[in-house]
Amino acid sequence: MSPAVSDREIMRHFIEELERLTNKLLEMSSLVESAIYHSVTAVVQKDEALARDVIDNEVRINQMEMEIDELAISLLALQHPVAADLRLTTAALKINTDLERMGDLAVNIAERAISLIHEPVVKPMIDIPHIAALVQSMVRKSLDAFVSRDPDLARSVLASDDAVDNLRTASYHELISFMEDDPKNIRQAVDLLSVVRNLERIADHSTNIAEDVLYLAEGIDVRHHAETRG
Amino acid sequence: MSPAVSDREIMRHFIEELERLTNKLLEMSSLVESAIYHSVTAVVQKDEALARDVIDNEVRINQMEMEIDELAISLLALQHPVAADLRLTTAALKINTDLERMGDLAVNIAERAISLIHEPVVKPMIDIPHIAALVQSMVRKSLDAFVSRDPDLARSVLASDDAVDNLRTASYHELISFMEDDPKNIRQAVDLLSVVRNLERIADHSTNIAEDVLYLAEGIDVRHHAETRG
Numbered sequence: 118m119s120p121a122v123s124d125r126e127i128m129r130h131f132i133e134e135l136e137r138l139t140n141k142l143l144e145m146s147s148l149v150e151s152a153i154y155h156s157v158t159a160v161v162q163k164d165e166a167l168a169r170d171v172i173d174n175e176v177r178i179n180q181m182e183m184e185i186d187e188l189a190i191s192l193l194a195l196q197h198p199v200a201a202d203l204r205l206t207t208a209a210l211k212i213n214t215d216l217e218r219m220g221d222l223a224v225n226i227a228e229r230a231i232s233l234i235h236e237p238v239v240k241p242m243i244d245i246p247h248i249a250a251l252v253q254s255m256v257r258k259s260l261d262a263f264v265s266r267d268p269d270l271a272r273s274v275l276a277s278d279d280a281v282d283n284l285r286t287a288s289y290h291e292l293i294s295f296m297e298d299d300p301k302n303i304r305q306a307v308d309l310l311s312v313v314r315n316l317e318r319i320a321d322h323s324t325n326i327a328e329d330v331l332y333l334a335e336g337i338d339v340r341h342h343a344e345t346r347g
Numbered sequence: 348m349s350p351a352v353s354d355r356e357i358m359r360h361f362i363e364e365l366e367r368l369t370n371k372l373l374e375m376s377s378l379v380e381s382a383i384y385h386s387v388t389a390v391v392q393k394d395e396a397l398a399r400d401v402i403d404n405e406v407r408i409n410q411m412e413m414e415i416d417e418l419a420i421s422l423l424a425l426q427h428p429v430a431a432d433l434r435l436t437t438a439a440l441k442i443n444t445d446l447e448r449m450g451d452l453a454v455n456i457a458e459r460a461i462s463l464i465h466e467p468v469v470k471p472m473i474d475i476p477h478i479a480a481l482v483q484s485m486v487r488k489s490l491d492a493f494v495s496r497d498p499d500l501a502r503s504v505l506a507s508d509d510a511v512d513n514l515r516t517a518s519y520h521e522l523i524s525f526m527e528d529d530p531k532n533i534r535q536a537v538d539l540l541s542v543v544r545n546l547e548r549i550a551d552h553s554t555n556i557a558e559d560v561l562y563l564a565e566g567i568d569v570r571h572h573a574e575t576r577g
Contacts, residue, residue, distance in 0.1 A: 167395055179570065190437055197427045207440060214441060292531060300527045307523060310537065314544070340409070 139211050139264055144195035145216050146260040147179045149157050150253055152223035153176065153319060157249035160312055163238070171227035178220035185213040194238035201333070208329045212263060215322040219256065222315045222322075229308045229315075236305045239295065244288045245312055251281055252320045264324050268334040274327035281320040288313045359425050369494055373409045374447045376490040382408065382453035383549060387479035389460035390542055393468070401457035408450035411505050415443045431563070435475050438559045445552040449486065452545045452552075455541060459538045469525065473517055474518045475542055481511055482550045485530075491557035494521050498564040504557035511550040518543045 152171050159168035189210045192198065198206055255277045262270035289310065296306045328340045381403050389398035403444045422428065427438055485507045492500035522536045522543075558570045 156471045190433060193423060194429050194433050194436070198452075203424050204421060207416075207423070207437075209446060210437060210440060214444065222500070289537075293537060296526065296533050300530060303523060303526045307526075307537075307540065309517075310540075311544075314541075330454070340413070347450050 123305070127179055129190075129198075131198070131202070131222075133314075134188075134192050134196065135202070138185065138192065138206070140182065141185050141188060142212055142216070143260060144211060145185065145213070145262065146256060148174070148178050148181065149216050149219045149223065150236050152220055153226075153249065153253050153256065153316075156223040156226035156230060156326065157246060157312075157316075159227055160202050160233060161246055163234050165234050168227040168230040168234075173222055174342045175220055175224050178217060182213055182217040186210065189213070195272045204333055208263070208333055211329055212260075212326050215325050218294050222319050225315045226312050229312050233305060236308075238248065239302070239305060239309075244284060244291070245316070247289070248281060248313065248316050250286070251277055252323070253280050255281070255320055255323035255327075259323040259330065262327060263329045266330065267335045268331055271327040271330040271334070274323055276326045278320050281317060285317045310313055355424075356446070359535065361422075361428070364418075364422050365432070365435065368415065368436070371411065371415050372419060372439060372442055372446070373490060373494065374491070375408065375415065375443070376486060377405050378404070378408050378411065379446050379449045379453065380486050382450055383456075383479065383486065383546075386453040386456035386460060386545075387476060387542075389457055390463060390475055391476055393460075393464050395461055395464050398457040398464075405450055405454050406430040408447060410487070416440065419443070421473040421498060430503055434563055438493070438563055441559055442490075442556050445555050449549045449552050452549050455545045456542050459542050463535060463538050466538075469532070469539075470534060474514060475539070478511060478514045478518070478543065478546050481507055481514070482553070483547050485511070485553035485557075486549055489553040489560065492557060492560045493563075496560065496564045497574065498561055501557040501560040501564070504553055506555045508550050515543055515547045 152174060153168050156171045158164060189206050192206055193203075196202075255274050258270055258277075259274045263266070268344065292306045292310050292313075296303045314320065325340075332340075382404060385397050386401045389401065390393065394464055418464065422436055423433075426432075485504050488500055488507075489504045491497070492504065522540050526533045526536045555570075562570075
């Protein structure tokens, strides 16, 4: 085997490993998106079984986090990637952590769903599916932006984060008025506030991923420069 | 220069770089601990200037996060660490992210401090300095456990996390009763609930760090095995 073929082999193997890493992240992202969707559906439809499914499925997300970490670390150990490949691999480690945290937050929402199961359906809940749909699409877009190294898609995630913040503020005020109207609403409203906050935190994690993508794609660190988030 | 000396030189340089990385993390941890302390003091003493200091100082924590990331990535690129050194370097990347998030959470608390500035001091606040002191000590211990690779210290952080959860639940019930007593208390109590939740999330980040340390020290992945968190 000539050295040239051998180099090509090594490169091919590296590309395959990176693809495996990316595919695992996409698979994990699908689990997380589905956990978000089901946890919010459990809140809105008062479906306790669905909430328990989300809680039970967290173990799969956690297992996958550990697998992805191992994969990325062994890739660093065996392939010594440099430059763009190195940054891609360390970004995968960060994105992995963000996805696992989103899974935790979906579990928090599922726990609120169980706590809310015997409460009557209230008006302020109307905005929650809306926020949830926006947040889910942010998760999907941030991962797609990572896979396709698409800075425009990453920027659209940053723009959605502002929309989530506005919806969160509106829900917050609505829930406070709801509590002030009748103290019997307080426990329920506090649970709903928690659902909204958890969704907001999921959006923040998608934003982190989008910022990592912008850094990979353009070498600009937008993490702490709000003014460049146009 | 003999090859043996040259190897020793390389090793010495690597150890120096790792020490620089560790020292930077410790420095960042001090900034974060002080942000937590000041944000909670701003809530309790209704000190708006102190709250604004915390908000203004976030830029230093963010700057430091970027520096530490760059340092860790260049260490991976230039030194190709393997085995324990590789895991140490990837752990540093994760710990860096956890510290930066804690800084964000301290800013959230500082913002609540400003929102609470004109409210009268209420009884439920009494537990907040208690939770905050516990959380700050978790941050310090988790970083010390990382620096000294001390699994017992890391385990004590996991034990404190349970104490924080119990205090959080007690505060939560106390704040709900406080709202139910008088609707005029609702806005204030919602802000205080947010302070408690942010402290709990800081504790969660310290737990993440402690789990990383246990993995480094003992090769046991305790992240998702609650039963080993004795």
